[in-house]
Amino acid sequence: MxxxxxxxxxLLELQGVDSRLLTTVNRARQLQTAESVAALLQRRAQAVAASRELDAVVTAAEEGVTAAEAKVEEIRAKITRDETRLNAGGTSKELMGIQHQIATLVAQRDAAEEAQLAAMDRAEEAAADRQRKLPLLRAADAEARTAVAERDAELAELKTEHERLSAERARLAASFPDxxxxxxxxxxxxxxxxxxxxxxxxxxxxxxxxxxxxxxxxxxxxxxxxxxxxxxxxxxxxxxxx
Structure with a gap:
């Protein structure tokens, strides 16, 4: 027949529904492949990596300070021990040996204290560098999260609309007389x-x-x-x- x-x-009404269905599908594809969101996510990934690197630098600097402090305390303890030995007396040769050892330790202590100050400076610089950069890194993270949240919210709306239109299309197709x-x-x-x-x-x-x-x-x-x-x-x- x-x-x-x-x-x-x-069929005009059905065509209208099909056109709106196609629009929702195309818009969902655009959102899922949006270069703007991809670029923000890439920036966020770089920001996360940079933040971790900054944390690692600060941690290493703090560990350097701790190690330098321990070295200074170790030398000071040796000096105190040798000074106690010197005060306890002994032969002239023994006392000269102790004095020489103390002088050597004092030089080591001075160098260790300088190293400690340098380590503290590096730690302060690392902490200040992180403090300066963290707001920018957090902004990149927040911008990407916002973009993804907005995209996902629109995708959810599109999914709901697609389901509604699909049901409407099925109804129209089922009732079409020809x-x-x-x-x-x-x-x-x-x-x-x-x-x-x-x-x-x-x-x-x-x-x-x-x-x-x-x-x-x-x-x-x-x-x-x-x-x-x-x-x-x-x-x-x-x-x-x-």
């Missing part, structure tokens, strides 16, 4: 990769799908289409509601 032109206007015409509509809509407009209005000599204004001859031929035949645009092949 030939498709009935009387059912053709009913299965043959519906099949033809779906064939046109999904041809060449899908997403095509399959039905549109023909008004004032113009196709509502491709926007082509037909020549007088083509318009006359189209408007004279037999009732048993579904009118189609000669340019884009869409079914037309006259």
């Amino acid at each position: 030939s498709p009935s032109r009387s059912s053709l206007p009913g 299965p043959a015409l519906l099949a033809r509509y779906d064939e046109l809509r999904t041809a060449r990769g899908g997403g095509r407009i399959a039905v549109a209005r023909y008004e004032n000599g113009t196709c509502g799908a491709c926007g082509t204004r037909l020549s007088p001859a083509d318009a006359a031929t189209l408007e004279a289409t037999p009732e048993a035949v579904v009118p189609q645009c000669p340019e884009c092949s869409v079914m037309l509601v006259l």
Whole structure:
């Protein structure tokens, strides 16, 4: 049985739903592949790595201070021990040896204290550097988190809308009175990769799908289409509601 032109206007509502469905799918794809969000996530990853590196530098500097302090205390303890031995007395040779050892330890202590001060300076510089950079790194992290949250929120809305539209499409398709015409509509809509407009209005000599204004001859031929035949645009092949 030939498709009935009387059912053709009913496809316009279905086409509207299908077009909105396609819009939600395309928008979801855009969001999922958005270069702006990807760039922010890359910046966030770099910020996280930089933050960890700063933490590692500060930790290493603090450990350096601790080690330098321990070295100074160790030498001071040795000096105190040798001074106690010196005060306890002994042979001239023993006392000269102790004094020489104390002098050596004092030189080591002075060098260790200088190293301790240098380690403290490095620790202060590392802490100050982290303090300066952390706000920028945290801002990059916050910006990326916000962008992802906004993207995910919109994706959730699109998913809800897609589910609603899918249910509406199923209802319209199930109640459509002409299965043959519906099949033809779906064939046109999904041809060449899908997403095509399959039905549109023909008004004032113009196709509502491709926007082509037909020549007088083509318009006359189209408007004279037999009732048993579904009118189609000669340019884009869409079914037309006259």
